[in-house]
Amino acid sequence: MPEENYDSRKIDGRSLSKKLEEQIGKGVDQIQTENGITPGLATILVGADPASRMYVRLKHKACERVGIHAEDHNMPGHTTQEQLIQRIWELNTREDIHGILLQLPLPGHLDEKSAMFAIDPAKDADGFHPYNMGKLLIGEEGLVPCTPKGVIRALEEYNIPIQGKHAVVVGHSNVVGKPMAAMLINRNATVSVCHVFTDDLKKYTPDADILVVGTGVKHLIKADMVKEGAVIFDVGITEENGKVYGDVDFDNVVKKALLITPVPGGVGPMTIAILMEHVLMAARNSIL
Amino acid sequence: MPEENYDSRKIDGRSLSKKLEEQIGKGVDQIQTENGITPGLATILVGADPASRMYVRLKHKACERVGIHAEDHNMPGHTTQEQLIQRIWELNTREDIHGILLQLPLPGHLDEKSAMFAIDPAKDADGFHPYNMGKLLIGEEGLVPCTPKGVIRALEEYNIPIQGKHAVVVGHSNVVGKPMAAMLINRNATVSVCHVFTDDLKKYTPDADILVVGTGVKHLIKADMVKEGAVIFDVGITEENGKVYGDVDFDNVVKKALLITPVPGGVGPMTIAILMEHVLMAARNSIL
CATH class of the missing domain: 3.40.50.720 (NAD(P)-binding Rossmann-like Domain)
Incomplete structure (x- = not known):
């Protein structure tokens, strides 16, 4: 008797994310055509941790697939808290950047929480800002993890x-x-x-x-x-x-x-697709 | 056989809150003596719902007991959303008011959520603002429900x-x-x-x-x-x-x-005592 095949029970995150990315790609096209806006994501990576670099790269590739403008802010490992916050503030004010993603973990001398709290909640692509977490808790889900x-x-x-x-x-x-x-x-x-x-x-x-x-x-x-x-x-x-x-x-x-x-x-793969969706959502919210 | 007495199993909220209020009263004395600040709570009640009036009155009485300055902003039932938000903004800027409490429910024509969101999270005595709810969710409990x-x-x-x-x-x-x-x-x-x-x-x-x-x-x-x-x-x-x-x-x-x-x-009674604690906490945070 051949061993039973359980493939149909597998939730295929890759094909789900592909489907989701196709929808997002259409949304990106639409906001470009109708509003002249290209959704933009800025990733911030402090230091050169190989795993973190790989995660950032995966996110940039996804941006490419769906047509989101992606910027790689790779800051040196000795970046100070002030420099990091300064960079976040700059990105907060830029009209062409709709999502900001701070790749965690940060090097040990930096305070993750105060950096995360500095991100404009409207650009908080990861959904970790307390304002967004609180909206989640009360059932008003916008940008969420x-x-x-x-x-x-x-x-x-x-x-x-x-x-x-x-x-x-x-x-x-x-x-x-x-x-x-x-x-x-x-x-x-x-x-x-x-x-x-x-x-x-x-x-x-x-x-x-x-x-x-x-x-x-x-x-x-x-x-x-x-x-x-x-x-x-x-x-x-x-x-x-x-x-x-x-x-x-x-x-x-x-x-x-x-x-x-x-x-x-x-x-x-689903996590990354949702991140793309968030950047599109933030871009849409920016024109309201 | 006499019926068993279960009194010792009862959590006596009244005596617990009394104990808590005594501690808060000492804290209020201290911040007055050391920093010249009297913690202040502004309650906003729109309309004249009897139950809501009673709850507001209970809170004012507790303020009296612990030495917190309490202000009663009783607005007419036909208050508009703009007027309500305007009042909240005024209270947000006042240095002598450390806590703002919007008594719920509001009359049906008003939007509770946008009013609650307008309260400065640092003065959110009830802890319902998304920023405070989010801090709660991530384990940074400050002003919480x-x-x-x-x-x-x-x-x-x-x-x-x-x-x-x-x-x-x-x-x-x-x-x-x-x-x-x-x-x-x-x-x-x-x-x-x-x-x-x-x-x-x-x-x-x-x-x-x-x-x-x-x-x-x-x-x-x-x-x-x-x-x-x-x-x-x-x-x-x-x-x-x-x-x-x-x-x-x-x-x-x-x-x-x-x-x-x-x-x-x-x-x-515990709920009201915690509210008093929050006003004191907010007053303390205001001098940091």
Whole structure:
């Protein structure tokens, strides 16, 4: 008997993001034609961390694909806080820049929070500014963190209902867990937030209709921890000997899942597509 | 056999708030002596709704008790949005006013959200401004919604550990449920948020170590829905024939609870004490 093929259960983040980027590309064309505006993204990278450089490069490539003007502000590793803030202020005032992305982490001598807070909330492509996080919490979602927004978009694309479902979020970071929980609550899911201090993770995850895991713990979620028919998003990434692993033991968990994102090729591409969408959104808002 | 007395299980919001107000009163004295500043709160009430008038009066009385200067901006029911925003802007610029409280609900012709957003976040005594809500979500709690903050303060006063405990929040309003969940997540509780769309509330509440209920559904929570030894906060209020009821069937639930707030006399007084604390906090921040 041939082994069962679970490919149809895989949420293909690459093709989802392609579809989304096509829509964004059309939106970019439209705002250029109708308003004479080319949406612009400025990325700020301090130092030369190889992983950060790669992430920035991926974002610039996406800009190219959808027609967004992208500027690379690569500042030296010894940049001072004042210099960084100065650069952010300059970008805040530039009319041709609609989105500003500060690539994290910053070198240790810099204060990430005050730098992030300096970004004009209207240009906060990453959605991390407190003003945007607060609007998210009260249900007025505008520019919001891209990764959880990508999860929501995927749920919509696959017509997975959220309201009344039990969503379990594992991880309570500011980048994924907390904004993810807020988005799911806003859509009337019953939401349980678990994390490293949770007493017994197995008490919660097997009840999840929708499970979102972002902890950075390789293969934390095993097959016996998920419900038959669950929809699972793996937001974790662990690198080991040049291979990347997610937080979910994919090969075994896929056998129980209705849908599941692989790592890589799952939420990653969606995150970047949402970032593009945010730059377009910010450009549109700038003409209101 | 005499009926058992459960008084020791009651979280006495009145005496807790008294204790808190004494501390705040000392803080007010100190900032007057050392900095020559009297903390000031301006309340804005549009129209003459009796319940709203009563709430405003309670807040002014608390100001009197702790030595905070209180101003009553009672605007007529036909006030326009522009007039309301104008008043908020005036108060934003006044150096002697450190806290601004817009009493909700506003008359139907006014837009609550844009009015709330107009309040300087540094003077946002109620903690509802998106900037403050966002800081709350990312774990930088400053001025935050008063009722959930009062719950946290009560947990602290009774030395109830939060980290690693399962907290269930019933209700997902912007005023109570969502900020409450954020505060509990920030303190490393495992948090489940239930609400009117939750499939089976009984699946969640009996597992709660800490249960916070704010739905406005009279006696929604019965004894069979809580765990033996749970700590329970009843944030609901329903008026019927001049009597007020909470969301928890107190008389029966108290028999299983470790601690429980009554209605009235539970979270209500704490909410007002936290509001006073916020005005003092805002006054202190104004001299930084």
